Amino acid sequence: MSGREGGKKKPLKAPKKDSKDFDEDDMAFKQKQKEQAKALEAAKANASKKGPLVGGGIKKSGKK
Numbered sequence: 001m002s003g004r005e006g007g008k009k010k011p012l013k014a015p016k017k018d019s020k021d022f023d024e025d026d027m028a029f030k031q032k033q034k035e036q037a038k039a040l041e042a043a044k045a046n047a048s049k050k051g052p053l054v055g056g057g058i059k060k061s062g063k064k
Contacts, residue, residue, distance in 0.1 A: 022030075
């Protein structure tokens with residue numbers, strides 16, 4: 001019985017990813033995604049400032 005037999009085995013090393021060359025289309029797409037994410041965050045911030053859009057579920061009449 002060796003010490004390595006039982007227990008957790010060492011994971012294999014993952015191969016290093018090659019740095020991918022980006023062309024202009026990829027760069028434009030990434031820039032557009034960043035701008036959309038910023039706009040979404042700004043919209044979330046504005047929405048959180050205000051109260052709920054709908055004034056409540058059941059509407060009551062003024063009559064008794």
